[in-house]
Amino acid sequence: MDRLPFSLPDFLPGHVWLVGAGPGDPGLLSLLALHALTHADVIVYDALVDPRVMALANAGAILEFAGKRGGKPSAKQPDISNRLVILAREGNRVLRLKGGDPFVFGRGAEEALTLSKAAVPFRVVPGITSxxxxxxxxxxxxxxxxxxxxxxxxxxxxxxxxxxxxxxxxxxxxxxxxxxxxxxxxxxxxxxxxxxxxxxxxxxxxxxxxxxxxxxxxxxxxxxxxxxxxxxxxxxxxxxxxxxxxxxxxxxxxxxxxxxx
Missing domain, CATH: 3.30.950.10 (Tetrapyrrole methylase, C-terminal domain)
Structure with a gap:
């Protein structure tokens, strides 16, 4: 990442990045997704995020599971969205990591709307949808x-x-x-x-x-x-x-x- 002929945007405290992790293969991550993984303070991740992707996370990051699986106990979407706001207001660099693309059947729009209404700055990083x-x-x-x-x-x-x-x-x-x-x-x-x-x-x-x-x-x-x-x-x-x-x-x-x- 240090050898890139261009600079990537700073992942600032108090910001939330909504990032798509792709369908599974970690080789399909974007540079921005990898950048976020290595700089986040807190990673709120879904069940569909491949373990090999999670292995790339910053060693000091706090990992919070927020997966949804049909027929099994799952976190409620409003609770997840509000949790992102709380974490950001605590001054964390918050990575919301989703399988595929956050805006393709990923409820990323709902989370982004919550962040917008709470005046929490956010960035959307598309991922390769399945x-x-x-x-x-x-x-x-x-x-x-x-x-x-x-x-x-x-x-x-x-x-x-x-x-x-x-x-x-x-x-x-x-x-x-x-x-x-x-x-x-x-x-x-x-x-x-x-x-x-x-x-x-x-x-x-x-x-x-x-x-x-x-x-x-x-x-x-x-x-x-x-x-x-x-x-x-x-x-x-x-x-x-x-x-x-x-x-x-x-x-x-x-x-x-x-x-x-």
Whole structure:
């Protein structure tokens, strides 16, 4: 970091940095993310942050776990947001570390709004979201000129934990050739059924990528008709993302982790 031909911004006391840690592989961290890890006084981190990333933290930093996992006791979002304010007002350099990107299904906007209302200075450091990086590590491109000129990122559940009713499933199914679902494993069978009912082909390629970009990464490929059953048979566990579309077929040739290992 000392050899950089440019300077990175100071991480000042009383400031909060909302940082994306990427999908898992610590090599995908940005320079700003690494800078924050090595200078933070307090790191408030999520369950999806890879342990290898946490190993890069400043040895003197206080680590506070604030992870959320479905079906398990988790910190409430207002409590996490308010905790950031308290820590900053105590004069700490506060790093809020999130898996993926803080503004892509990461509740980073909620935390930033709380900080803004409390007049706590903050910086947002984007991270590689799993819907991009995770697919790349599975050998599935998010876009390809031969298959799609649009892509949609969709949450697999709403605030209640159910399949989101706010999604216009018919429009989504007909208008967007490639769909990437976050946190959708629990409701995958229902999501697939809704897409087929809205007009998607039952034999359309689909894949589930679990623990993307980590040594535990697993990928299951099938069709909309059978992907939920295949994921269940293979014992796939979250965190996982689901991709639907013709780009999945390209994995046969682009699975670089196997082809060039």
């Amino acid at each position: 819907g991009i990086g995770g697919l790349a590590y599975a050998g599935i491109p998010a876009t390809s000129r031969e298959t799609n000129s649009a892509i949609a990122f969709v949450t697999g559940h709403d605030a209640s934990g159910d399949v989101p009713d706010s999604v216009d499933w018919e429009h989504l199914a007909k208008a967007v050739p490639v769909l990437v679902f976050y946190m959708a494993l629990k409701h995958l069978d229902r999501i697939a059924s809704r897409l087929v009912a809205a007009g998607r082909r039952p034999d359309e390629p689909a894949a589930v990528v679990s623990r993307a970009s980590t040594p535990q990464q697993r990928v299951v490929v099938g069709t909309l008709n059978d992907i939920a059953l295949l994921a269940q048979r293979e014992g796939i566990e979250p965190p996982a993302l689901v991709v639907v579309g013709e780009v999945v077929r390209l994995r046969q040739e682009l699975n670089w982790q196997i082809t060039f290992s």
